[in-house]
Amino acid sequence: MSSTTTTKFNESFYQLHATDNKGEEFEFERLRGKVTIIVNVASKCGLTSQYDDLQKIYDEFQPKGLEILGFPCNQFAGQEPGDSQEIATFCTLRKVTFPIMKKVNVNGKEASPVYVYLKSQASGFITNAIKWNFTKFLIDRHGNVVERYSPDKNPMAFVDRIKELLDENVEPSTL
Template sequence: MALFGLGAPKKDEEGLYSYTVRDIDGKNLDIAKYRGKVLLIVNVASQCGFTTQYQGLSELHDKYKSKGFEILAFPCNQFGSQEPGTAGEIKSFAANRGAKFQIANKIDVNGTSEEPLYNFLKSEQGGFLTKDIKWNFTKFLCNKEGKVIKRYGTSTEPSTFDQDIAAALA
């Protein structure tokens, strides 16, 4: 009986940390490795007009990494086919833009083939009108306990939420 929440399934207590994804090399990447860190998760694309955000993301990563901040980027080809490359091409592209943060395997962020982690992220911080990701470079900021605390849209430049990262690290 699910009346008033009685008998309803309990939400996984591990939340964010219960997911395992694949890194850009196809190896398992347990999100639990980020426990105790502030984590920014972002869907990226190498042929997107917002690709210049790689620089801002890299700057934030360099600035706060030693304080416990990490970025996990997920290449995604769902929006305008703007991430058509192979894993090697994506890796090289990101490295050429100064990205020293973790790049995951290419995924879908919406729809029937959606990466389960993204279903969790969107359920924690819905978007404007719908919870769906609208375009590349949507960003989710997670605190040290793995709670999604902010969602930033595509056009939100990384430098504009520097203070949110600093506050989450404090």
């Protein structure tokens, strides 16, 4: 992006909010100007090891403007049965430092508005429903959903895409 190009921010994304696992409101306005990964997580899933890779990515790129939000979800084979405290303990033991939100549904009538929005912006294979734990959405510095990754796509496989998005300039006047 050239310095003369101004990209509008996706205000819809920045109007979203969630509740973190401590019960505090997390306004997505805090994500303005950051590259963001949003992922539905579970502690008892065959893909739970992705927490480790997400943390490695967070450690490396958070100082450069990356944020990761984990949304625990128990909709897939009951693989996140814990309450907020149990999930927090699990994350502490795994040395997860990126923000973890309150447990949500990602599909159905009770789906989190965050996931309703994300699915509307990045379609899935065959249907827009989230198919399993560790579906990842990559959002650029302007609040646009640019990629949706399947659960089996390890986050390390798209580090180059994260770097590209982090290298895009954000005009200070558009923040």
